[in-house]
């Protein structure tokens with residue numbers, strides 16, 4: 001099967017997925033926001049800022065024109081930062097309205113939108129009516145672009161309420177090193193994906209401050225407990241949080257130097273200022289804006305998220321990290337599980 005695919009976003013994950021899909025035999029156009037990225041991909045077959053040293057397949061074509069990029073596409077993949085998705089979807093809608101083609105829309109972005117608290121698939125569906133698509137699918141799981149780019153084993157979840165669309169995505173992306181499992185719990189998959197980024201900032205901060213393995217395991221485990229708590233409150237299946245998009249992605253993000261969220265936390269732990277860290281990262285750190293959304297959403301829903309609240313206070317209220325840790329450790333004693 002060879003499909004016509006448009007990948008929206010030429011950052012690290014968009015470029016790696018576009019390259020993988022090209023090597024899977026599909027006809028792929030990657031839509032780049034900046035002309036210089038388009039020129040580099042088309043002329044040098046590299047994307048040095050995001051993926052230093054990676055040689056891209058020469059059949060991969062880049063374009064800065066959205067209408068040309070998505071022309072006749074069977075599948076449109078969103079891989080732009082969460083808070084940019086709505087704007088891109090609004091540009092896409094009039095283009096889709098002019099054709100009879102109804103692509104499957106896939107989201108690979110991980111976050112919650114500031115202001116609306118929407119998950120990414122909700123943002124897309126609030127802009128693009130269902131009748132313009134052949135289904136909306138979320139792909140998520142432990143997947144650093146750096147590993148997938150060198151064909152290291154990567155497993156993901158393809159989540160949709162439309163099982164046929166999820167199975168289609170599963171087959172379009174699958175190859176010898178990239179394996180996908182279907183899941184119909186879109187809420188759980190997207191909540192896990194978004195909230196793990198916040199915990200990863202905390203894990204990086206612990207590392208930066210010199211804490212050991214016990215502290216890191218405690219943060220990951222108790223972090224997963226509160227991710228599940230908010231996710232279930234929002235309608236997720238609790239089982240999803242022990243899957244690839246839950247604990248799987250939390251492990252990869254909270255333990256890896258590839259993670260922008262972990263690196264952000266690590267630098268904060270070393271005493272750097274948040275704005276300097278973000279200015280120097282040169283890539284999106286989704287957990288910073290998602291910490292704000294998660295903190296507000298948890299308050300609105302009456303869900304206890306002490307670690308997320310502590311990370312929010314460090315990021316947005318200048319609370320010293322050590323003080324935040326002391327306060328967490330001195331919370332009232334309680335049972336491990338609330339049944």
Ligand SMILES: NC(=O)c1ccc[n+]([C@@H]2O[C@H](COP(=O)([O-])OP(=O)(O)OC[C@H]3O[C@@H](n4cnc5c(N)ncnc54)[C@H](O)[C@@H]3O)[C@@H](O)[C@H]2O)c1
Nearest residue numbers: 010011012013014033079080084109110143144145283284
């Ligand atoms: N990098 C990974 O390993 C990885 C893996 C899985 C999921 N993700 C998720 O994928 C999403 C994208 O991450 P990334 O790592 O590719 O980000 P990135 O920072 O590497 O790249 C972001 C891309 O978005 C573009 N962009 C910025 N503003 C834009 C705008 N207003 N309109 C259109 N495009 C714009 C940038 O030019 C860049 O090409 C995030 O939600 C991230 O959590 C990333």
Ligand SMILES: O=P(O)(O)OC[C@H](O)CO
Nearest residue numbers: 141142143144259260261
């Ligand atoms: O680099 P991060 O922290 O944005 O994480 C990237 C992916 O979400 C890992 O699965």
